[in-house]
Amino acid sequence: MVASQFRPDLMSVIEDMGYRITQPRRDVVKLLETKPDGFGAEEIHGALPEVGRATVYRTIRLLLDIGVICKLVMRDGSTKYSLARVEHHHHLVCVRCGTVEEFLDSTIERLVRAIGAEVSGEILGHRIEFDVICKTCLDYAN
Amino acid sequence: MVASQFRPDLMSVIEDMGYRITQPRRDVVKLLETKPDGFGAEEIHGALPEVGRATVYRTIRLLLDIGVICKLVMRDGSTKYSLARVEHHHHLVCVRCGTVEEFLDSTIERLVRAIGAEVSGEILGHRIEFDVICKTCLDYAN
């Protein structure tokens, strides 16, 4: 089971994968559903004193495994996790405020597939990432 | 000064940037010029007992700053550095042997520029990375 295009209840995705529904998992998931712009692990931990640090990291790993969040390494080297709304997508990351936006473009996907034919070896996957200054930050600068 | 298309002597690039020519820097640069496939920082350090660990990391940072190597975060989370032969390029990373190959495609660059117009906000840069099984690993599997 994988996250659908329509953001189902994350807890039921976890359950469907055969994992148990626990209070810590509920807490973490509930919190990150309110943070669509990407969040750090320690940020979650700080906001949930009742959940152990190890459990926060374990839950993040679990959510990564089942594909409902994505991991992003920012330009400054820090790591952010962000809810995955759609299955295959890329990211626009604002270098100023850090906001993460998902990005889809069928043309680029077609091209990427075409490149597979030209390249020696077999392409298994790809990642595309844009460094941007988002609309909000641009407006704010004026 | 930035690395040219023709891999100039890295030491002179360093000198041109106003940094001093030192033995540790010579050692690190010399070693990594023999490792075109990407290398880890500890790997360099292990191979150069006469150079301090901090200096290895400092030299890597310096080379990143002047743009003659690139930093790659592998799928397993480990970090590799790899000589940059050409200025703007992307990477084909073999998920089996870890070999890093540089990749250029004018079509994708044109497309990426075109996307800039469609997107709200301003695109500053991009990164594209392919996970592949390289020719050698494919052949070896047969």
Next chain:
DNA sequence: GCAGTATTGAGACTGAGTATCAATATGGTT
């Protein structure tokens, strides 16, 4: 060669993430 400054190296330190393991919570069963 000298002076002034950039660089070095040993080692302490940080921060993200993982391993350990006894204690606890969960879900299926009766």
Next chain:
DNA sequence: AACCATATTGATACTCAGTCTCAATACTGC
């Protein structure tokens, strides 16, 4: 509703990559 087997938790110790500190040393311009 209590019971059991096991998945999960949390405190803590640990690892690993990378950075900081600072006294000692090496460069470079003069």
